[in-house]
Structures are given as C-alpha cells and as structure tokens.
Amino acid sequence: MHDLSHAFSLALQLAASGDPGLWQIVGLSLQVTLSAVAISTLLGLPVGALLALGRFPGRNALIVIFNAAMGLPPVVVGLVVYLLLSRSGPLGEFGILFTPKAMVIAQSILVFPIVTALSRQVIEDLWAEYSEQLRSLGSNAAKSIGTLLWDGRFSLVTVVLAGFGRAAAEVGAIIIVGGNIDGFTRTMTTAIALETSKGDLALALGLGFVLLMIVVLVNGAAWIARRAGERLAGA
Amino acid sequence: MRAPTTSLPLVLDRVGFSAGGVEILHDLSLRIEPGAPTIILGPNGAGKSVLLRLCHGLLSPSGGSIRAGNVAVSTERTALVFQRPVMLRRSVLANVAYGIVGKHARGRASALLERVGLSHLARRPARKLSGGEQQRVALARAWGRNPEILFLDEPTASLDPAATRAVEDIVGEIAAQGVKIVMATHDLGQARRLAGDVAFLHKGRLLEHTPAATFFDAPRTPQAAAFLRGELLT
Ligand SMILES: Nc1ncnc2c1ncn2[C@@H]1O[C@H](COP(=O)(O)OP(=O)(O)O)[C@@H](O)[C@H]1O
Ligand SMILES: [Mg+2]
Numbered sequence: 001m002h003d004l005s006h007a008f009s010l011a012l013q014l015a016a017s018g019d020p021g022l023w024q025i026v027g028l029s030l031q032v033t034l035s036a037v038a039i040s041t042l043l044g045l046p047v048g049a050l051l052a053l054g055r056f057p058g059r060n061a062l063i064v065i066f067n068a069a070m071g072l073p074p075v076v077v078g079l080v081v082y083l084l085l086s087r088s089g090p091l092g093e094f095g096i097l098f099t100p101k102a103m104v105i106a107q108s109i110l111v112f113p114i115v116t117a118l119s120r121q122v123i124e125d126l127w128a129e130y131s132e133q134l135r136s137l138g139s140n141a142a143k144s145i146g147t148l149l150w151d152g153r154f155s156l157v158t159v160v161l162a163g164f165g166r167a168a169a170e171v172g173a174i175i176i177v178g179g180n181i182d183g184f185t186r187t188m189t190t191a192i193a194l195e196t197s198k199g200d201l202a203l204a205l206g207l208g209f210v211l212l213m214i215v216v217l218v219n220g221a222a223w224i225a226r227r228a229g230e231r232l233a234g235a
Numbered sequence: 236m237r238a239p240t241t242s243l244p245l246v247l248d249r250v251g252f253s254a255g256g257v258e259i260l261h262d263l264s265l266r267i268e269p270g271a272p273t274i275i276l277g278p279n280g281a282g283k284s285v286l287l288r289l290c291h292g293l294l295s296p297s298g299g300s301i302r303a304g305n306v307a308v309s310t311e312r313t314a315l316v317f318q319r320p321v322m323l324r325r326s327v328l329a330n331v332a333y334g335i336v337g338k339h340a341r342g343r344a345s346a347l348l349e350r351v352g353l354s355h356l357a358r359r360p361a362r363k364l365s366g367g368e369q370q371r372v373a374l375a376r377a378w379g380r381n382p383e384i385l386f387l388d389e390p391t392a393s394l395d396p397a398a399t400r401a402v403e404d405i406v407g408e409i410a411a412q413g414v415k416i417v418m419a420t421h422d423l424g425q426a427r428r429l430a431g432d433v434a435f436l437h438k439g440r441l442l443e444h445t446p447a448a449t450f451f452d453a454p455r456t457p458q459a460a461a462f463l464r465g466e467l468l469t
Contacts, residue, residue: 132293133321136310137334138380147333151324 007205036107044115069113074172251298271431283419314382320373367398
C-alpha cells in the first residue's frame with residue numbers, strides 16, 4: 001500500500017517536474033506507438049475490407065491466420081525482427097537495428113493483424129446488413145467499400161484503439177530490437193522493465209502511472225469524439 | 236417529363252427460382268403492364284419477396300426469363316422498398332441522397348423529403364426514426380432513383396392506420412407521376428384500395444392474375460377464395 005501511494009505521488013512529481021528526460025521518454029513512446037498504429041491502420045483497413053468482401057481461394061485460411069496472429073508473442077516477434085535486422089541478417093545493410101525505426105517495424109507487425117482481423121469482422125457484419133440495400137441503390141464495389149468504412153467508422157475507431165492498447169503496453173519486442181538505449185530508444189515500458197530489474201520499484205511504478213494516464217487520456221479523447229460524432233451523424 | 240417508359244411491360248416467362256436446393260418459385264409466367272398498381276397477394280412464404288427481388292434484378296432466375304420492355308432488368312431503372320428497409324448510419328437527408336447521382340443530389344433529396352413530409356427531420360439520424368417515418372424515408376430514397384417501376388414489399392406490414400395512410404398517400408402520389416407500382420401485401424383492405432390488377436401467389440406458384448374487380452368478386456381458385464375469406468392456407 002505504502003509503495004503504491006509513494007509511487008503515485010512520485011508519478012505526479014515526475015509529471016509535474018517537466019523533467020526533460022521523462023518527456024523525452026514519453027515522446028519517443030508516443031512516436032513509436034502512434035507510428036506503428038498509423039501504419040497498421042493504413043494497411044490493415046484495406047486488407048480487412050478485402051478479406052471481408054473478397055471471395056478468393058485461401059480466404060478462410062487467411063482469416064484464421066490473421067485471427068491467430070492477434071496473439072503473436074511480442075518477444076518472438078522481437079527476436080525475428082532482430083535476426084532480420086542484425087548485421088548478418090538479410091536486412092542488416094539498412095543498419096536500423098537499435099533505432100526507433102526497428103521498434104516501429106516490430107510494433108507494426110504486432111498491431112497490423114489486430115487491425116486487420118477486427119476490421120474484417122466489423123466490415124463483414126455491416127456488409128451482411130447493407131449489401132442488398134446498397135446494390136438496390138445502384139452502389140458499385142468502390143462506392144460500397146467507402147460506405148462500409150464510413151458507416152462503420154465508430155466501430156473501426158474502437159478497432160484502432162485496440163491496436164493502440166497493444167502497442168502502448170508492449171515491451172517484449174521493442175526492448176529486443178530497440179536495445180533500451182538511454183536518450184535514444186528508451187520508452188516508458190522499457191524504462192519500467194529496467195527500473196524494475198534495478199530494484200527501483202517506486203520509479204518503475206511512477207512511470208507506470210504516467211503511461212496509464214496517457215492511455216486513459218487517448219481513449220477518453222477518442223470516446224468523446226465518438227459520442228460527438230454519433231450524435232451528429234446518428235449511428 | 237421523362238422519356239417514354241421502356242421497362243414495361245415486364246414479362247416473366249416460365250420463371251423458376253431455387254436457393255439451397257429448394258425450389259421457391261415454379262414455372263411462373265406473368266405480364267405486368269403500365270397503368271394502375273399491380274398488387275401481389277399471397278400468404279406468408281408464398282414467394283412474394285423473392286419475386287420482387289427477381290424483377291428488380293437482385294436475383295437471377297434459375298429457369299425461364301424476365302424481360303423488361305426493351306431493356307435489361309436492372310436496379311438502375313427500377314427501385315425496391317424492402318420489407319425491412321435498411322437505414323444507413325447517416326442522417327435522413329444523406330440516406331435519401333445516397334441513391335441520387337450528381338452534384339444536385341442533396342437538393343433533390345431535400346425536395347423529396349418535403350414531398351413525404353419529413354423536411355423537419357432531415358438532419359436527424361435515420362435509424363432513430365419511428366417505423367412509419369423510416370418507411371417514408373425509404374419511399375423518398377426509392378423515388379429519388381427515378382424508377383420506371385417501383386416495387387414495394389409489404390410497405391405497411393408493421394404500421395398503425397395513420398402511418399399506413401401516410402404511406403398509401405405517398406404511393407398514390409408516386410403513381411400519379413407515371414411510375415408503375417408493383418406492391419406485395421397481405422393486407423386485403425389495402426389491396427382493394429390500390430389495386431388495378433391482382434396477382435395471387437401461393438406456394439411459389441401464380442394461381443391467378445386478373446383485374447382487381449374480378450379477383451375480389453369472383454376468384455377462380457379455391458385457394459384465392461379461401462384467402463379472401465381470411466382462412467389459413469396450407
Ligand atoms: N435466400 C433464400 N434461401 C433459401 N430459402 C429462401 C431464401 N429466400 C426465401 N426463401 C424461402 O422462400 C420462400 C418464399 O419466401 P418469401 O419470398 O420471403 O415469401 P413472402 O415474401 O411471400 O412471405 C420461403 O419459404 C422462404 O423461407
Ligand atoms: Mg416477404
């Protein structure tokens with residue numbers, strides 16, 4: 001109990017102090033996570049729509065694979081990306097191991113299947129409801145896809161938030177491919193892992209609270225935007 | 236005024252339709268002419284909805300053929316108000332504008348909402364409207380497609396008398412514009428009020444197709460006579 005309240009006041013102090021080291025860590029965390037979520041959304045929504053609406057051989061297998069890939073173990077992904085990017089690996093020449101780029105790649109691999117699999121489900125359900133009505137109203141394939149993405153936007157925001165949650169909480173992959181280098185690849189989660197292993201539980205918990213606050217803020221902002229949008233558009 | 240109608244007469248020649256190994260429509264021949272509304276009567280499960288989907292071009296016959304005047308059967312020249320219309324997750328105005336092509340879509344949609352008496356709800360979410368209001372949105376949306384034939388699938392099945400009256404008034408107005416109305420219903424009162432001719436469907440077969448007066452006064456088949464007496468058909 002004492003540890004927790006101490007950690008909480010430490011978190012507030014940390015947040016209030018404007019400590020440049022802390023803000024650097026928070027900034028990098030957000031940069032890596034949001035980049036991975038953005039890339040995964042840009043790729044995952046079209047692939048999800050294709051899986052939802054397309055009829056091609058291997059479709060069912062792909063759906064199962066994407067569903068399963070939502071549970072990819074981060075350390076395994078980290079290890080594979082590490083091997084690919086290491087000096088002797090096939091992509092070693094780019095020299096991006098132990099950089100934020102490598103961390104974005106690893107997190108994108110974790111988040112992309114989540115956005116793909118969940119958006120596939122959202123779009124497929126909406127299509128089951130809409131397909132005849134849209135055809136009757138003269139909508140072609142391209143217009144129908146636009147309609148499904150737009151009319152499903154509130155559910156799809158939740159899909160993206162699920163991906164954001166996965167990336168924000170993730171440590172196993174980025175600590176391997178980023179290396180947790182102070183001032184360069186240290187994020188909130190890797191710093192928490194480090195402080196915990198060093199025995200500075202209060203600092204680790206303090207950072208944990210900061211991370212929680214950020215996740216709550218992002219989700220709260222998305223929720224408010226969703227409510228306002230729903231009231232205007234009437235979903 | 237529009238160019239002369241070309242989707243009529245709508246001629247079904249020995250049309251059959253099967254789904255999942257079950258034959259739903261059998262050897263159905265029917266000629267729908269321009270003029271007063273054609274009413275499709277028949278008990279639940281007779282095949283009315285399937286027939287309308289075939290005529291609208293959403294389904295293709297498994298046997299026989301459907302010709303629409305001198306053009307192909309298509310969702311571009313006909314419109315269908317479904318038994319349970321799907322309201323898109325948008326405003327009432329956006330729902331009506333959805334099926335209208337061109338940059339004047341919203342203006343035309345507004346005019347249509349005026350005609351169905353829903354201007355005051357234009358900005359409201361369509362899915363929050365009452366059943367009767369949604370049915371009127373669906374009518375305006377179908378009307379906006381500028382159809383030569385408007386198919387209506389039991390448009391008043393779950394409405395109270397006032398809402399039913401509002402829908403029938405709108406249907407009358409659309410018909411007065413020269414749009415051919417083809418409407419499925421199992422409401423005999425409604426059929427009497429609107430019908431020019433009646434097609435009676437039972438178990439996927441067309442049992443009669445006659446002028447309304449003939450149908451109501453002197454049905455030719457025992458099934459139609461029983462249906463008119465309000466008996467349950469088996
Ligand atoms: N897609 C389908 N697959 C299999 N059976 C269907 C399908 N659509 C309709 N049916 C069946 O065809 C019959 C006629 O249905 P329907 O046209 O909806 O009747 P109605 O509109 O006259 O009540 C029913 O027995 C229904 O269960
Ligand atoms: Mg029906």
